[in-house]
Amino acid sequence: xxxxxxxxxxxxxxxxxxxxxxxxxxxxxxxxxxxxxxxxxxxxxxxxxxxxxxxxxxxxxxxxxxxxxxxxxxxxxxxxxxxxxxxxxxxxxxxxxxxxxxxxxxxxxxxxxxxxxxxxxxxxxxxxxxxxxxxxxxxxxxxxxxxxxxxxxxxxxxxxxxxxxx
Amino acid sequence: xxxxxxxxxxxxxxxxxxxxxxxxxxxxxxxxxxxxxxxxxxxxxxxxxxxxxxxxxxxxxxxxxxxxxxxxxxxxxxxxxxxxxxxxxxxxxxxxxxxxxxxxxxxxxxxxxxxxxxxxxxxxxxxxxxxxxxxxxxxxxxxxxxxxxxxxxxxxxxxxxxxxxxxxxxxxxxxxxxxxxxxxxxxxxxxxxxxxxxxxxxxx
Numbered sequence: 053x054x055x056x057x058x059x060x061x062x063x064x065x066x067x068x069x070x071x072x073x074x075x076x077x078x079x080x081x082x083x084x085x086x087x088x089x090x091x092x093x094x095x096x097x098x099x100x101x102x103x104x105x106x107x108x109x110x111x112x113x114x115x116x117x118x119x120x121x122x123x124x125x126x127x128x129x130x131x132x133x134x135x136x137x138x139x140x141x142x143x144x145x146x147x148x149x150x151x152x153x154x155x156x157x158x159x160x161x162x163x164x165x166x167x168x169x170x171x172x173x174x175x176x177x178x179x180x181x182x183x184x185x186x187x188x189x190x191x192x193x194x195x196x197x198x199x200x201x202x203x204x205x206x207x208x209x210x211x212x213x214x215x216x217x218x
Numbered sequence: 219x220x221x222x223x224x225x226x227x228x229x230x231x232x233x234x235x236x237x238x239x240x241x242x243x244x245x246x247x248x249x250x251x252x253x254x255x256x257x258x259x260x261x262x263x264x265x266x267x268x269x270x271x272x273x274x275x276x277x278x279x280x281x282x283x284x285x286x287x288x289x290x291x292x293x294x295x296x297x298x299x300x301x302x303x304x305x306x307x308x309x310x311x312x313x314x315x316x317x318x319x320x321x322x323x324x325x326x327x328x329x330x331x332x333x334x335x336x337x338x339x340x341x342x343x344x345x346x347x348x349x350x351x352x353x354x355x356x357x358x359x360x361x362x363x364x365x366x367x368x369x370x371x372x373x374x375x376x377x378x379x380x381x382x383x384x385x386x387x388x389x390x391x392x393x394x395x396x397x398x399x400x401x402x403x404x405x406x407x408x409x410x411x412x413x414x415x416x417x418x419x420x421x422x
Contacts, residue, residue, distance in 0.1 A: 105301050107294075108340040112380075114297035139378075145298045147387070152369055153299050153404070154384040173302040174404055180297070181380070214301060214344035215308045217408055 093197070093205030096123025097163065102209040104180065105173075105216055106189045113187075115140075115178035115195060115209050118170045121163040128200035129161040129169070136193045138182035145174055155179075160200070173218060189213045251417055254410035255391065255402040265289070265396040267362055269326065269352035272339035277352055279396055286321045286418050288411070289390040291368045293329035293383045294341050301345075303389065303404040308346035310411035317419055320394070323349040328359055328370040329383050366390060393418055 102117035121127050132140040145155045161176060163169040171177050178195060187193060189211050197205045264279075265287055271277040288307050292300035307323045314321065325342045327333035330353045333341075338351025353359065363370060370385040391400035391414065400414055 105297070105305075106344075107297065107301060108344050109294075109337050111294055111341070112297045114301070143298070148384065150369070151387065152384050153387045154373070155296065155298060155382050174299055177298050215305045215346065217305050217309050 092203045094123070094127045094199050094201055094203045096121055096125075097127055097199070097205060098122065099205070099207050100168075102207050103216070104187075104193050104209045104211045106187070106211050106214055108214070110183050110186075112179055112181045114143075114173070115180055115193065116171050116173065117178075117207065117209065118168055118172070119163045119197075120168045121165055124165050126165050127163040129163065129197055130159065130200050131198045132178055132195050133198070134180065134193060134195045136184055136187060137180040138184060139180075140195060141179040141181070142176070143179040144176050187211060251421065253400060253417070254413050255400040255406060257399065258390075258401045259397065259399050262366055262390065262398040264398065265392040266365070267324075267326075267352075268358065269354050269362075270335045271350060271352045272335045277350075282322055282324070283396070284320075284394050286394055286415060287392040287396075288321065288323045289326065289366070289392065290323070291326045291328050291363065291366075291370065291385055291388075293327050293385070294333045294337060295329065295380070296383065299387065299404050303387070304342075304345040304349070306404070306406070306408040307389065307411060308349065309408035310415060311346050311348050313408070313412045314415060314419070317416075318348055320419055321348055321415060325349060325351045326359070326362070327351070327353040328363065328368070328385055329372070330354060330356055330359055331372075391415075391418070 098120040100118040100120055102115070104113050104115045107113050119129065129142065131142060134140050142158045142161055143155055144158050145153060147153055157179075158176075161169060169176070180193065191211045192208045193211055195207050195209060197207060199205070265282070266279050269277050274281070290303060290307065292303070294300070304323070304325060311318045311321050311323060323342070323346055325338065327338055333353055335351070335353060338353060342349035342351035354362065368386045368388065370383055373382045373384060375381040387403045389402040390398060391402065393399050399418065402411060
């Protein structure tokens with residue numbers, strides 16, 4: 053066996069921590085595709101409890117997380133993309149007056165100043181459609197959250213089994 | 219009921235029987251069961267269906283005779299509420315331990331256009347080994363939904379052809395004799411389902 057140089061040790065982050073990066077205001081989707089995305093996000097936004105519920109057969113999956121806004125200004129989530137899925141939409145499940153369940157896309161989701169916005173089962177969620185490659189429980193899905201100020205926050209969402217309960 | 223003749227009423231065995239019946243009735247009142255879900259006993263027809271599963275083109279209530287059945291209508295392209303409900307049902311059944319085998323979760327797709335029996339099998343099994351995925355022809359689903367007063371409606375497709383199906387969120391619970399007993403939904407916790415399942419299994 054020949055001796056090998058050890059690669060620099062990476063610090064392990066807790067699983068729920070988003071992958072943060074440098075701020076790059078005004079970045080366009082196109083430039084993000086080409087270069088490693090600038091992991092910015094609006095000041096004061098933190099992500100808690102990110103996860104994806106795995107479903108078989110490449111079915112659309114839901115992504116969940118809580119956005120915490122420790123800043124004094126409202127922030128607004130306006131969309132998301134993912135290198136792992138061809139399409140990501142902001143969705144909300146809701147109950148109709150007659151008690152039936154439905155779901156629809158939304159274009160904006162406010163994260164109040166000094167408050168939080170939950171994306172959780174039965175309510176707001178990220179609708180992840182058309183996997184670009186096979187995804188299974190134990191994997192981590194990457195999602196870039198787009199905010200109204202143009203900033204983007206890259207988040208890693210651990211993939212949990214279908215039967216995961218909160 | 220005709221009153222017993224006085225001769226019969228005077229017999230010691232009859233008095234003993236009458237007394238024990240009274241005590242039994244009193245006992246029932248005292249331990250009237252509390253259900254976490256909604257008691258809908260008698261409000262809907264007994265369990266009856268003729269559906270297609272991965273292995274059977276005609277899977278019917280006879281195949282689930284003796285099992286407590288949790289019947290839920292949904293569709294596989296529903297990433298949020300249907301899996302949430304199925305996950306809770308799966309957890310409730312799992313928590314029954316060895317009694318889990320006395321219960322079946324029947325997931326019926328109201329989207330037979332996209333949801334094939336083979337896919338439904340994989341879907342149901344992802345939540346519980348006791349879960350069965352089934353569907354039917356559009357007409358078959360329409361008739362079954364009507365029988366159990368389940369509403370569903372495929373919404374207009376988006377440019378990619380994806381569509382949402384609006385549907386009732388009820389979970390119907392049938393006892394081992396196939397009688398409808400309880401109604402739950404995604405608003406009920408796994409613990410609520412577990413509590414009522416244990417009760418149904420203990421005192422049918």
